[in-house]
Amino acid sequence: MIKKLIPIGIFLIIGTVLCGCTEQNSNQNTTQEKMVLKIFHAGSLSVPFEEYANMFEKEHPNVVIEREPAGSVACVRKIIDLGEKADVLAVADYSLIPQMMMPKYSDWYIMFARNEIVLAYTDKSKYSNEINSTNWYKILEKPDVKFGFSNPNDDPCGYRSQMVLMLASIYYKNPKIYENLILKNTNIKFKEENGTYIILVPPNIEYNTNRILIRSKETDLLSPLEVGACDYIFIYKSVANQHHLKYIELPKEINLGYYEYKDIYKKVDVKLLSENKTIVGKPIVYGITVPTNAPHKEMGIEFVKFILEHPEVLEKNGQPAITPAIAKGNVPEELKGLVKIEN
Known part of the structure; x- marks a missing residue:
């Protein structure tokens, strides 16, 4: 009787192992079959x-x-x-x-969503208790303030940030805004042709790291802002809301968020010299x-x-x-x- 039980026990063990393998292979196949x-x-x-x-x-x-x-x-x-x-x-x-x-x-x-550019900050940002929708560019001009934007060569938020700053110079009738913030701190240039301001972005952007922070995409700026490595960043309003940031809403004439101001936005172009491609200012549409x-x-x-x-x-x-x-x-x-x- 004992001799008969041994082969049966072995058979049951082998069967259990085989079933387990079959079940494992089945699970693997199910995973592999997913698109x-x-x-x-x-x-x-x-x-x-x-x-x-x-x-x-x-x-x-x-x-x-x-x-x-x-x-x-x-x-x-x-x-x-x-x-x-x-x-x-x-x-x-x-x-x-x-x-x-x-x-x-x-x-x-398909064009399916809209957005606008805002200037985001935290309680750690220098002069956060002073900044508002009328003096924001004066705060950015302070020598101890560091602000960020994404790389215009990689990211639309980056070249749109350049447009916003140039439009600010036009809106406030103060050409020093773009000069003080960008021209003095980077190798980005601009020229004016027939009433259009053309921002010239080089393939490799050099910048003053004491005043400016640049990352490949706009969401890469969030961590530096939150830990205080940067005081202010130009970013989409939606991203600022999603991450519960404080922000300054910029005038409609410069924030690229309103179709009715499209004729003002198109006064500024960004030329990406790496591709010899010109991007015309226009409302933000995804x-x-x-x-x-x-x-x-x-x-x-x-x-x-x-x-x-x-x-x-x-x-x-x-x-x-x-x-x-x-x-x-x-x-x-x-x-x-x-x-x-x-x-």
Whole structure:
């Protein structure tokens, strides 16, 4: 009887092990079978896109979303220069898509959200108890104050910050503002042609580190600000709200947030000398597309549709949604009912 039990026991042990292996392999296969949807997006979209990703994965349990936030120009360059592939591209300046992506890497885009530039600070910032919407540039001019902006070569918030400061010189009728803050502290230059102020940004920006802090994207400025390594930063209003920062709202004529002031904004251009590309001042509008070489094009379109169907996520995160969103190009059929198509 004992001899008969031994083989049975061994059989049961082997069976248990095999079942365990089968179950483990099954779990591995299930994980491997999930579609990985890769999204390149502007750093300023990190908070709402994290929420969108969580919501989308709940509705699509077979999908895992990988987000790669970066400066918008850097996001585009990963696709067109480095050969990386993304299923969705969302940038903080919609014009980057027609200028840099079309027609080879994209044949449509949607303008889906707005924003504006503010000057953010904390209680640790020097003169935080004095600064207001009328004296902010005078505070920045103080020699013991350090302020930051993102790299104009990498990030729309960076070149928009330059536009804001130049527009401030125009609005306050004080050319010394841009001179004192930028020209004296960096190798950025400018010239005037036919009433337009053209800011010339070199490929490698040199700057006075005692007065200025520059990072690749605007969200990289948050930690230095919060620990007191920097006193003030130019950043999107939505990001300031999402991170519960104090901020100065700048005049509508200079903050790039209002369509009705578009004729004033376009008085300032930024020329990126590294690409010989000129960016015209205009209201801040976000753009989104699915690249033509997206590995999962249909699911990418589904994610864009999901965003358009849930504008409340953008709204509660301080980024006013454009409703209906404005689309241009060869818009996918699945999206046409959610957008206003313009030629």
